[in-house]
Amino acid sequence: MNNKLAVFVLSLLFILAGCNSVEEGVEDTPLENQRIVSLIPSNTEIVVEMGLEHRLVAVSTEDDYPESIVDNTDLMKLNAFELDEEALISLEPTHILAHESAESVYGDILDRVAEATEAEVLVVDDAESIEDIYTSITNIGEFLNEKTAAERLNESIERDINIQSSIFEDRAESIDAFVHISPQPELYTAGGNTFISDALSEIYIDNAFEDLEGYPAVSAEDVAERNPDTLISIVGMEDAALAESIENTPGFSELAISEAENQCNISPDLLSRPGPRIAEGLKAVGRCVYE
Amino acid sequence: MNRHAAVLFLVILMTAALSLLIGSADLFELTRTQWQNIIFNIRLPRVLSAAVLGATLAMSGVVFQVVLRNPMADSFTLGMANAAVLGSAAAVTTTLPLFARPLFSIIAGLLALFIVLAAARRLDTAYRPETLIIIGVLLGAMMSGVLYIIVLIAPAQTESIARYMFGSLSGSSYEVLLLTAALALLSGIILHRSGRALDLLNLGDARAYSLGVDVKKVRPLLLITASIPPLVAISFTGMVALVGIIVPQMILYFRPLMFRPLLILSALYGALYIIIVDTVGRTIIAPIQIPTGVMVMISAVPLFIFLMYKRVLVSRR
Incomplete structure (x- = not known):
């Protein structure tokens, strides 16, 4: 009899516990109790720039900015390509920031x-333009209940981009650039509907592959045919390795982009992340191309 | 035979010329320096590399099939191609100079061949062709696993796994072309001169021995000579499989031949085959480039199954 009672009491407890947590999920988590997980560097940078770094409980292993993220040993680093489900559940996150590209x-x-933790998930869309980056930030702001911080961040990015745009306005000669995303033998580039292409147009640089969509692989002869004026490499190679790779790509040695002065080696973190540092990336490109 | 070879050679020249003229860039809209650059620095080395790669893979296939008396033997089914790309990937993760790459591929490829032959002999005293091939393909799969680990550990130095598994001629340069062409020519001459010994080997070890072939010595020497050029080629391109089987076996399906004419025709048809599939691969959905290895797999596997259906690819003993 005692046993039966114990089972009854226990199951009652479980049911009550279940009800309880459901109710908790309905309520909005108090801001300071947010436990945010960010699974892509650009989202992490946005969260940090909004001043919410202290609410992060996990980021991805790819996230390397700012330094404080890397140095923070309390912050769990998750491999986004082999996501550790158990580790993620045990963190009891309240907000998870994912990205369309890795959905x-x-x-x-x-x-x-x-389902297990009742965390809310926001899948941030791929940004195809600068405007899309602002939208992503606005969405993240709404998701985290921090609309003003998001607005402020957007204003500051827009101001920085406008500054870069006005600096290079006067020297607007027509420059055709080849965006170099991966080296020979798999030459990937950025097509027209990408935020990289849109950002470059802010400082009056035309994309040699504007007519293609997304991030296509192109052949060496396509590049030779379009004969771009300058190379904007976001592979993340050393200068010497980049020069060698370009020189050794069939047909490139006779193009303008094989000359050191026409090669811009830009940190991929600045130009390939749809996040707050895009203006910094444009500054680096503008200096390299025009100065 | 000579006429056949001469006609075939002409066809290869014409196909190669046509291949030079087509590509994702439209030559007629370009300036003179631009089209010269595209033809001489991009397309010509690629077409020549395709010819050399096809010829060397097909030649080595002929020799493997005769020496091992196994119509399904080639660098892929013996696990050597996987070993060669594994060696190539291992070499780039070390600080060794550039020539380490083909060298590592040769060593790894020959080692794989040795393991496969030894294991097959141990498992199956009757030495059936299927045993050898299954062991070769399985060992190859295992080495692809190891290759993937290397790519995971050193993503910065290595290329993508797809690039290793499906070879591509897109990075062809004259230096690499010269090296593989010289090796292919040298190995081809040696193999051609060993034609009599190879024909005798085809009769079986006992008869070959009684007719004056030192089987124990000749067999490994021929295998090594035939292995080196394709292993070097594969170390630069990535995996290109099955050419060594379908080219000679298709020729034999239409007409039985002695070793020497078979070697020459295989080299020529192999060259033509790779030129054609690579040209199709780089133009059919341009500017997206389908790697050579993918085009070969897509075209070769149906032919392989056809040959199996026609009972060409079965043991002849």
């Missing part, structure tokens, strides 16, 4: 984690 990789896992 196919971890979409199912996040669904299960959200």
Whole structure:
């Protein structure tokens, strides 16, 4: 009899516990109790720039900015390509910031984690323009209940981009650039509908592959045919390795982009992340191309 | 035979010339320096590399099939191609100079060949072709696993896994072309001169021995000579499989031949085959480039199954 009672009491407890947590989920988490997980560097940078670094409980292993993120040993570093579901659940996150580009990789896992922990998930869309970056930030702001911080961040990015735009306005000669995303033998570039291409147009640089979409692989002869004036490399190679790679790509040695003065080696973190440092990336490109 | 070879050579020249004229860039809209650059620095080395790669893979296939008396033997089914790309990837993660790459590929490829032959002999005293091939393909799969680990550990130095698994001629340069062409020519001459010994080997070890072939010595020497050029080629391009089987076996399907004419025709048809599939691969959905290895797989596997269906690819003993 005692046993039966114990089972009854226990199951009652479980049911009550269940009800309890459901109710908790409905309420908005108090801001300071937010436990944010960010799974892509650009989102992490946005969260940090909004002044919410202290609410982060986990980031991805790719996230390397700012330094304080890397140095913070309390912050769990998750491999976004092999997401550790158990580790993520044990963190009890309240807000998970994912990205469209990796949805196919971890979409199912996040669904299960959200069910287990009642965390809310925001999948940030791929940015195809600067405007899309602002939208991403606004969405993240609404998601985290920090609309003003998001607005302020957007204003400051816009101001920085306008500054760069006005600096290079006068020297606007027509410059055709080849955006170098991965080296020979798989030459990937940025097509027209990308935020990289849109950002470059802010400082009057035309994309040699504007007519293609997304991030296509192109052949060496396509590049030779379009004969761009300058190379904007965001591979993240050393200068010497980049020069050698370009020189050794069939057909490139006779193009303008094989000359050192026409090669801009830009840190990929600045130009390939749809985040707050895009203006800094434009500054680096503008200086290299025009000065 | 000579006429056949001469006609084939002409066809290769014409195909190669046509291949020089087509590509993702439209030559007629370009300036003189631009089209010269595209033809001489991009397309010509690529077409020549395709010819050399096809010829060397097909030649080595002929020799493997005769020496091992196994119509399904080639650098891929013996696990050597996987070993060669593994060696190539391992070499770039070290600080060794550039020539380490083909050298590592040769060593790894020959080692794989040795392991496969030894294991097959141990497992199956009857030495059936299937045993050898299954072991070769499995060992190859295992080495692809190891290759993936290397790519995971050193992503910055290595290329993407797809690039290793499906070879591509897109980075062809004259230096690499010269090296592989010289090796292919040298190996081809040696193999051609060993034609009599190879024909005798085809009769079986006992008869070959009684007719004056030192089987124990000749067999490994021929295998090594035939292995080196394709291993070097693969170390630069990545995996290109099955050419060594389908080219000679398709020729044999239409007409049985002695070793020497088979070697020459295989080299020529191999060259033509790779030129054609690579040209199609780089133009059909341009500017997206389909790697050579993918085009070969797509075209070769149906032919392989056809040959199996026609009972060409079965043991002849």
